[in-house]
Amino acid sequence: MADPERAGSTRSLRAMERILAAKGLRVLPDAPADETSEENPGDREWHRRARADYALNRWRSATPPRFSEAEATIPEVIGWADRTLTDNAAAGALLLTGLTGTGKTHQAFGALRRIAASGPDRFELIAMNSADMYGNLRPSQVMGAAERELRRLSEVQYLFLDDLGTAKTSEWTEEVTYRLINHRYNHCLPTLITSNLPARDENGPDLTGFVGARVASRLAEMVTTLVPMVGADRRRGGRAA
Ligand SMILES: Nc1ncnc2c1ncn2[C@@H]1O[C@H](COP(=O)(O)OP(=O)(O)O)[C@@H](O)[C@H]1O
Numbered sequence: 001m002a003d004p005e006r007a008g009s010t011r012s013l014r015a016m017e018r019i020l021a022a023k024g025l026r027v028l029p030d031a032p033a034d035e036t037s038e039e040n041p042g043d044r045e046w047h048r049r050a051r052a053d054y055a056l057n058r059w060r061s062a063t064p065p066r067f068s069e070a071e072a073t074i075p076e077v078i079g080w081a082d083r084t085l086t087d088n089a090a091a092g093a094l095l096l097t098g099l100t101g102t103g104k105t106h107q108a109f110g111a112l113r114r115i116a117a118s119g120p121d122r123f124e125l126i127a128m129n130s131a132d133m134y135g136n137l138r139p140s141q142v143m144g145a146a147e148r149e150l151r152r153l154s155e156v157q158y159l160f161l162d163d164l165g166t167a168k169t170s171e172w173t174e175e176v177t178y179r180l181i182n183h184r185y186n187h188c189l190p191t192l193i194t195s196n197l198p199a200r201d202e203n204g205p206d207l208t209g210f211v212g213a214r215v216a217s218r219l220a221e222m223v224t225t226l227v228p229m230v231g232a233d234r235r236r237g238g239r240a241a
Pocket residue numbers: 066067073098099100101102103104105106107194234235
C-alpha cells in the first residue's frame with residue numbers, strides 16, 4: 001500500500017484486532033482484497049461499470065425474453081465479440097450457419113451481451129428477424145417510412161439479422177439486401193447474421209444463391225468469422241455437439 005497514512009491506520013487497526021481477538025472478540029470482517037470503490041465516480045472501474053449497465057439495458061430491450069440468458073460459448077464467437085471491442089471497424093461480420101435449433105440465435109445474442117457487459121464506449125443495437133425486416137421494408141402508405149427504416153438498419157452500430165435466407169427471394173429482396181449490406185460493408189459496421197442455409201453448397205440451396213452475386217461478394221469480404229453450427233435440434237431435446 002503506497003499511502004503511508006493508510007498503512008499506519010491499517011497497522012493500528014490490526015493491533016486493535018489482535019487485542020480484541022485475545023479477549024475472544026471480533027470487530028470487523030476481513031477487508032476486501034480489491035479496494036476499487038463502488039461509489040467513486042472518479043474511478044475508471046466505476047465508469048466502465050456505468051457504461052456496461054447502460055449497454056446491458058440496451059441489449060435487454062433489443063433481446064426477446066427467450067434469449068435473456070444467452071451466453072456465447074463457442075470460442076470463435078467469443079473471439080469475434082472481443083475483436084469488435086478492440087477495433088470496431090475491423091470486426092466485419094459474424095456468420096452463423098446451420099440447421100434449425102443448433103443454437104445460432106443464442107450464440108449471436110450471447111456475443112452481443114458479452115460486448116455490452118464489457119462496458120463499450122458506445123452500444124447501439126438492432127436485432128431483427130430477416131422476414132420481419134423485409135416486411136418492414138415493403139413500400140407502405142406512409143411516405144418515406146420504408147426508406148427511413150432501411151437507413152436505420154444500415155447505419156446502426158450493431159445489426160443482428162436473424163434467419164437470413166428464409167424469405168422468398170425476388171428481385172426486390174435482392175435489391176434491398178444489396179443496399180443494406182453494401183452500406184454496412186462500406187462503413188465497416190459490425191454485423192451478425194444467422195442462416196439455415198450453408199454459406200456455399202454446390203449441390204443445393206445456399207446463402208450465395210439467396211442473396212445474389214453482388215451481395216455474396218460483399219459478404220465474402222465482410223465475413224471475418226464463419227461458424228457452421230452442428231448438432232441436434234435443441235428444441236426437440238437434442239444436445240448440440
Ligand atoms: N448453449 C446453449 N445453452 C442453453 N440453451 C441453449 C443454448 N443454445 C441454444 N439454446 C436453446 O435452444 C433453443 C434453440 O436455440 P436457437 O439459438 O434458437 O437455435 P437456432 O437459432 O439455431 O434455430 C433455444 O430455446 C435456445 O434458448
